[in-house]
Amino acid sequence: NAGVTQxxxxxxxxTGQSMTLQCAQDMNHNSMYWYRQDPGMGLxxxxxxxxxxxxxxxxxxxxxxxxxxxxxxxxLRLESAAPSQTSVYFCASxxxxxxxxxxxxxxxxx
Amino acid sequence: xxxxxxxPQYQHVQEGEDFTTYCNSxxxxxxxxxxxxxxxxxxxxxxxxxxxxxxxxxxxxxFQFGEAKKNSSLHxxxxxxxxxxxxxxxxxxxxxxxxxxxxxxxxxxxx
Numbered sequence: 001n002a003g004v005t006q007x008x009x010x011x012x013x014x015t016g017q018s019m020t021l022q023c024a025q026d027m028n029h030n031s032m033y034w035y036r037q038d039p040g041m042g043l044x045x046x047x048x049x050x051x052x053x054x055x056x057x058x059x060x061x062x063x064x065x066x067x068x069x070x071x072x073x074x075x076l077r078l079e080s081a082a083p084s085q086t087s088v089y090f091c092a093s094x095x096x097x098x099x100x101x102x103x104x105x106x107x108x109x110x
Numbered sequence: 111x112x113x114x115x116x117x118p119q120y121q122h123v124q125e126g127e128d129f130t131t132y133c134n135s136x137x138x139x140x141x142x143x144x145x146x147x148x149x150x151x152x153x154x155x156x157x158x159x160x161x162x163x164x165x166x167x168x169x170x171x172x173f174q175f176g177e178a179k180k181n182s183s184l185h186x187x188x189x190x191x192x193x194x195x196x197x198x199x200x201x202x203x204x205x206x207x208x209x210x211x212x213x214x215x216x217x218x219x220x221x
């Protein structure tokens with residue numbers, strides 16, 4: 001049972017480049033989330049999806065887009081990466097109680 | 111907006127000492143959850159508290175939910191090096207189906 005799988009684990013981008021972070025869960029959860037984690041800032045919600053076909057903005061959505069491709073997959077896209085988006089990104093899913101997190105993607109924008 | 115705060119931000123203890131982290135919400139919560147994140151790892155769910163004044167124990171960890179359901183604490187008795195990590199509290203957001211996390215308390219345990 002894989003739980004929540006994120007790819008890639010590490011990524012270095014140049015300013016202005018685009019990329020998509022992939023996330024998939026195999027727990028049949030309705031809700032999926034994207035968080036970013038910066039030192040001393042805790043986990044800040046970027047976007048979430050309460051169910052297949054719906055997405056909503058979180059606390060820090062600017063510069064990001066998401067797609068809930070199906071119930072399993074929730075991707076996060078950076079259209080034009082900026083150094084301020086250097087962070088660790090976590091995908092999570094929930095079946096209504098606790099959140100299950102992926103291993104994280106460490107993104108550096110230079 | 112809705113906020114969840116935690117104190118302290120950092121705590122260094124000698125192995126065997128006790129440790130407590132406190133969580134305070136700006137709004138009443140229907141429940142509160144605690145997560146642990148090991149260095150370099152991802153947050154892992156520890157427990158959920160639902161009832162006012164609830165106390166739950168997991169071995170050396172004791173979790174409390176305040177009477178007003180706006181605060182919570184996590185107490186670790188006789189810390190061990192395996193307790194190292196960042197402890198987050200989280201509550202359901204007032205709008206939408208998602209969580210709001212506190213900034214976390216980073217615990218270091220010196221052997």
